[in-house]
Amino acid sequence: MQPDRRTVLAASAAFAAPTAAPTAAMAAAPPQVTKTLAHYLVTSRPGDIPTKVRREACRSLLNWTGVAVGGSRHVSVAHMLAALSPFSGKPEANLLGRREKLDILNASLINGASSHIFDYDDTHLKTIIHPAGPVASAILALSQHQKVSGADFLHALHLGIETECRIGNAVWPSHYEMGWHITGTCGVFGSAAACGRLLGLSEQQMVWAIGNAASQPVGLKVQFGSMTKSFHAGRAAQNGLTAALLAAQNYTSDNAALEGKDGWAQALSHGANWSEVTDGLGTRFEAALNTYKPFACGIVTHPAIDAAIQLRNENKLKPGDIAAIELIANPLVLKLTGKAEPKTGLEGKFSITHCIAAGLVAGAAGERQFQDAVVRDPVMIALRRKVTVHVDPKVGAAQCNLLVKLKDGRSLSRHIEHAIGSQEKPLSDAALEAKFSDLAEGILAKDQARRVMDMCWGIEKAADAGGLAAAAST
Amino acid sequence: MQPDRRTVLAASAAFAAPTAAPTAAMAAAPPQVTKTLAHYLVTSRPGDIPTKVRREACRSLLNWTGVAVGGSRHVSVAHMLAALSPFSGKPEANLLGRREKLDILNASLINGASSHIFDYDDTHLKTIIHPAGPVASAILALSQHQKVSGADFLHALHLGIETECRIGNAVWPSHYEMGWHITGTCGVFGSAAACGRLLGLSEQQMVWAIGNAASQPVGLKVQFGSMTKSFHAGRAAQNGLTAALLAAQNYTSDNAALEGKDGWAQALSHGANWSEVTDGLGTRFEAALNTYKPFACGIVTHPAIDAAIQLRNENKLKPGDIAAIELIANPLVLKLTGKAEPKTGLEGKFSITHCIAAGLVAGAAGERQFQDAVVRDPVMIALRRKVTVHVDPKVGAAQCNLLVKLKDGRSLSRHIEHAIGSQEKPLSDAALEAKFSDLAEGILAKDQARRVMDMCWGIEKAADAGGLAAAAST
Numbered sequence: 001m002q003p004d005r006r007t008v009l010a011a012s013a014a015f016a017a018p019t020a021a022p023t024a025a026m027a028a029a030p031p032q033v034t035k036t037l038a039h040y041l042v043t044s045r046p047g048d049i050p051t052k053v054r055r056e057a058c059r060s061l062l063n064w065t066g067v068a069v070g071g072s073r074h075v076s077v078a079h080m081l082a083a084l085s086p087f088s089g090k091p092e093a094n095l096l097g098r099r100e101k102l103d104i105l106n107a108s109l110i111n112g113a114s115s116h117i118f119d120y121d122d123t124h125l126k127t128i129i130h131p132a133g134p135v136a137s138a139i140l141a142l143s144q145h146q147k148v149s150g151a152d153f154l155h156a157l158h159l160g161i162e163t164e165c166r167i168g169n170a171v172w173p174s175h176y177e178m179g180w181h182i183t184g185t186c187g188v189f190g191s192a193a194a195c196g197r198l199l200g201l202s203e204q205q206m207v208w209a210i211g212n213a214a215s216q217p218v219g220l221k222v223q224f225g226s227m228t229k230s231f232h233a234g235r236a237a238q239n240g241l242t243a244a245l246l247a248a249q250n251y252t253s254d255n256a257a258l259e260g261k262d263g264w265a266q267a268l269s270h271g272a273n274w275s276e277v278t279d280g281l282g283t284r285f286e287a288a289l290n291t292y293k294p295f296a297c298g299i300v301t302h303p304a305i306d307a308a309i310q311l312r313n314e315n316k317l318k319p320g321d322i323a324a325i326e327l328i329a330n331p332l333v334l335k336l337t338g339k340a341e342p343k344t345g346l347e348g349k350f351s352i353t354h355c356i357a358a359g360l361v362a363g364a365a366g367e368r369q370f371q372d373a374v375v376r377d378p379v380m381i382a383l384r385r386k387v388t389v390h391v392d393p394k395v396g397a398a399q400c401n402l403l404v405k406l407k408d409g410r411s412l413s414r415h416i417e418h419a420i421g422s423q424e425k426p427l428s429d430a431a432l433e434a435k436f437s438d439l440a441e442g443i444l445a446k447d448q449a450r451r452v453m454d455m456c457w458g459i460e461k462a463a464d465a466g467g468l469a470a471a472a473s474t
Numbered sequence: 475m476q477p478d479r480r481t482v483l484a485a486s487a488a489f490a491a492p493t494a495a496p497t498a499a500m501a502a503a504p505p506q507v508t509k510t511l512a513h514y515l516v517t518s519r520p521g522d523i524p525t526k527v528r529r530e531a532c533r534s535l536l537n538w539t540g541v542a543v544g545g546s547r548h549v550s551v552a553h554m555l556a557a558l559s560p561f562s563g564k565p566e567a568n569l570l571g572r573r574e575k576l577d578i579l580n581a582s583l584i585n586g587a588s589s590h591i592f593d594y595d596d597t598h599l600k601t602i603i604h605p606a607g608p609v610a611s612a613i614l615a616l617s618q619h620q621k622v623s624g625a626d627f628l629h630a631l632h633l634g635i636e637t638e639c640r641i642g643n644a645v646w647p648s649h650y651e652m653g654w655h656i657t658g659t660c661g662v663f664g665s666a667a668a669c670g671r672l673l674g675l676s677e678q679q680m681v682w683a684i685g686n687a688a689s690q691p692v693g694l695k696v697q698f699g700s701m702t703k704s705f706h707a708g709r710a711a712q713n714g715l716t717a718a719l720l721a722a723q724n725y726t727s728d729n730a731a732l733e734g735k736d737g738w739a740q741a742l743s744h745g746a747n748w749s750e751v752t753d754g755l756g757t758r759f760e761a762a763l764n765t766y767k768p769f770a771c772g773i774v775t776h777p778a779i780d781a782a783i784q785l786r787n788e789n790k791l792k793p794g795d796i797a798a799i800e801l802i803a804n805p806l807v808l809k810l811t812g813k814a815e816p817k818t819g820l821e822g823k824f825s826i827t828h829c830i831a832a833g834l835v836a837g838a839a840g841e842r843q844f845q846d847a848v849v850r851d852p853v854m855i856a857l858r859r860k861v862t863v864h865v866d867p868k869v870g871a872a873q874c875n876l877l878v879k880l881k882d883g884r885s886l887s888r889h890i891e892h893a894i895g896s897q898e899k900p901l902s903d904a905a906l907e908a909k910f911s912d913l914a915e916g917i918l919a920k921d922q923a924r925r926v927m928d929m930c931w932g933i934e935k936a937a938d939a940g941g942l943a944a945a946a947s948t
Contacts, residue, residue, distance in 0.1 A: 076725060076726075079720065079723040079724055079725040080720065080723075080725060082723045083716075083719040083720045083722065083723040083725060084579075084716070084719065084720075086563070086564075087563040087564065087577040087578060087579050088563045088577075089560070089561040089562045089563045089577065090560075090561065103561040103562075103563065104561060105558075105561050178740065178741045179735075179736035179737060179740045179741035180741055181689075184689070208700075211696075211697070211700070211702060212702050212705065214694060214696075215655075215658070215692055215693050215694050215697055215702050215705065215706060215709075216690075216692055216709065217691065218689055218690055219689050220688060220689050220731065220736060220737055220738060220741055221736035222685075222688075222728045222730065222731050222734040222735065222736045222737035222738070222740075223685070223689055223727055223728050223731065224736075225728070226682075226685070226726045226727045226728050227725050227726045227727070228682075228685060228686050228689050228725070228726065228727035228728070228731075231686065231689065231720075231725075232689060235689075235690065242557075242558070245557040245558065245561075246553065246554065246557045246558075246705075248557065249553040249554075249556045249557040250553055251550060251553040251554060251557060251701050251702070251705075252550075252700040252701045252702065253697055253700045253701070253702035254696045254697050254699070254700050254702070256696065257694065257696050257697065257702075260696045261653075261696065262653035262694060262695035262696045262698075263653060263694055263696035264694060264696075266652065266653045266696075267652045267653035267654055267694055267742075268741075
């Protein structure tokens with residue numbers, strides 16, 4: 001009369017949950033993570049956020065708008081549009097950098113994906129979350145469905161970024177090591193929180209929005225190198241917006257979806273440090289730690305590119321002046337970007353020698369310097385071949401020494417302690433604008449790009465934040 | 475010059491993936507799970523599936539249609555509609571049991587959720603996956619966008635169910651134990667596979683569809699007891715359909731998303747037995763193992779209900795005849811359904827005494843017997859109080875002994891070795907029809923319900939499978 005093990009398990013599991021839910025809620029009672037977070041999200045006031053932190057949100061918005069416009073003509077966006085636009089609803093929301101309009105759910109998906117295509121978006125360095133994409137894509141689309149003031153928009157953007165980065169901190173590093181692409185998995189919470197705020201959710205509804213979002217994580221690292229990588233950022237935006245819209249209609253989820261038994265952290269991490277979520281809400285601002293990539297390639301190449309650009313500009317170097325180049329760097333640099341003879345633009349991003357050559361020749365390493373034609377340019381090929389890379393584990397990954405030997409016998413060298421774009425040496429507003437202009441070139445007219453940047457800087461004063469989306473479309 | 479640990483990790487992780495992808499593909503080269511599965515999915519022919527297995531797909535379809543119609547008037551469906559219909563696209567697809575039409579992506583979500591609301595859908599007992607919901611909801615909606623023959627429809631339904639159950643087998647039980655709601659997390663693959671087949675994907679595109687689906691798992695067990703539980707089944711349908719639509723436009727994902735480093739199984743399980751996916755494709759049919767619940771409550775109560783109904787029917791018992799009832803059952807029965815004094819219909823599902831009373835009084839335990847009014851009926855209350863439950867670990871969870879002592883002194887007893895609805899004692903076609911009729915009552919007219927059931931039985935001969943959706947709407 002003994003059933004087989006599977007049958008017992010099946011019966012047990014099929015029934016475990018309804019009894020498990022209250023138990024989980026009780027076990028998790030002390031931290032009450034989901035509820036504490038929801039309470040903060042619905043009670044925070046725009047004026048509670050310090051000026052400096054609000055300014056960082058403007059910088060995040062400007063950077064996001066630039067990368068979304070820049071990515072908008074990528075073939076993967078065209079594929080998404082072909083697949084999904086036949087099913088789009090009312091065309092209320094603009095696609096940045098494009099002429100099409102879609103319903104707000106589809107627009108949040110495509111703008112979010114577009115902004116992550118070049119891997120050139122903002123970075124919360126503690127978690128490697130790219131925070132703006134999942135949040136801004138969702139709330140900008142939502143702002144084209146209902147009128148949202150610029151002040152509320154910026155506040156929601158801040159709250160969304162704060163939410164995803166705090167949850168990311170709580171499960172870092174085990175969550176990332178398991179294989180999750182943290183921008184998508186935590187981004188869905190940022191989107192739900194920000195959209196929920198703009199929808200005026202009650203605390204209970206915000207708990208439900210976070211809970212429904214918890215059931216929809218997006219993104220595995222295995223996808224890096226495929227189109228689905230940037231899909232993660234957009235789908236996170238769309239899922240979070242969906243969760244908030246459902247919660248606004250009293251669609252329920254568990255009250256402890258983050259911390260409860262059989263909840264998000266149990267399934268997606270090896271344990272969470274919940275104080276990262278619940279401590280210092282309103283006084284400690286993760287969103288203030290956002291950084292912006294100056295170069296359209298991985299962070300490990302940035303010290304060398306920074307050094308190359310500095311030496312080029314200070315010495316007015318020309319490719320023909322250079323006899324040899326030596327880089328002393330952390331071993332990761334060769335491990336991750338050791339491609340000696342890149343053939344395509346994408347391969348160029350994984351070639352430290354190409355990155356250095358770009359810095360020396362163009363004084364830049366934007367998307368332009370990673371076009372196929374640039375990688376195949378004989379001047380670049382020749383210069384790349386003059387680079388020798390020495391690795392030394394004593395050199396930190398954020399540092400390097402670059403030595404440039406000139407044909408006239410001189411030797412120039414530069415030590416980088418913190419590369420441009422790091423938290424210690426943040427990108428200036430002017431550099432952010434230069435990056436935006438570079439990304440928008442050929443898509444937005446110069447005066448249009450200027451207008452969009454001004455709108456980002458002045459978003460808090462805008463009567464209707466959704467106007468930004470129309471302004472950044474073509 | 476040592477950076478802090480976080481910086482190194484950040485730099486490392488930001489770069490790990492592009493180099494990791496090829497490595498992962500190499501490491502996973504021997505099984506080539508994703509590719510092997512995709513190859514089968516695009517080369518299988520309808521005629522390759524044995525008649526008996528195709529018949530099981532018809533039974534799955536009929537059962538799914540019934541539960542979707544039955545759930546369609548639940549308040550959670552109304553909430554979803556209120557939240558999402560403002561953003562729906564072209565109203566091509568019917569909502570079962572309702573009058574509204576939505577775009578196919580939204581319809582797949584809502585029909586899928588509707589079919590899981592009563593937890594009364596089909597069950598693949600090895601994994602506790604409810605297989606039909608995520609697959610049928612997606613392909614039926616898709617069949618209203620493009621013309622799909624009934625034969626192709628049934629074949630796709632079979633392939634989808636086969637796919638999700640095989641992947642579920644591969645990661646069972648660790649995947650479930652981590653906290654995942656396996657119907658949503660594996661269901662997305664079933665939907666992607668079935669929709670991909672109907673969209674005529676190439677093998678490479680099918681690999682991409684499976685891969686994109688892998689990035690969109692849905693569902694945590696923490697949600698059991700909330701509306702988000704049934705959301706999982708619908709969102710899995712919608713995500714799989716999305717993945718297939720994207721793949722049809724050559725939207726790429728990794729070629730080894732299931733088995734690769736930082737892939738699905740790594741993140742969502744403690745190791746996969748890939749032979750469960752790749753062995754015996756086309757000769758071993760998991761889809762043939764589908765079962766259908768005869769009673770609208772958890773499996774652990776089914777032996778006792780089965781015994782109660784048998785004794786009632788054979789002896790024409792009336793509640794007034796009964797003096798006492800004793801059940802000898804597995805300890806799980808009291809652990810999971812030990813609620814002695816249920817006050818609501820939902821609580822009644824977790825009360826073994828109510829379940830037995832329902833069997834004895836009504837000869838049934840459908841949704842009707844779990845309405846609040848029935849649970850509060852004095853006749854039911856009185857009968858419940860006559861039940862004593864004895865637990866014995868030597869009694870299997872699939873078995874029981876039920877003893878009914880009558881006021882006239884007689885004692886009736888029944889041993890159940892395999893309850894009705896188990897694999898050993900499957901629900902008959904007639905019982906499936908009775909279940910359907912019960913669920914459809916008050917929603918579809920009797921002749922309409924008859925017509926829909928006939929369409930399910932005869933789906934293979936239908937010229938246009940999408941007609942089923944229109945026929946089952948109001």
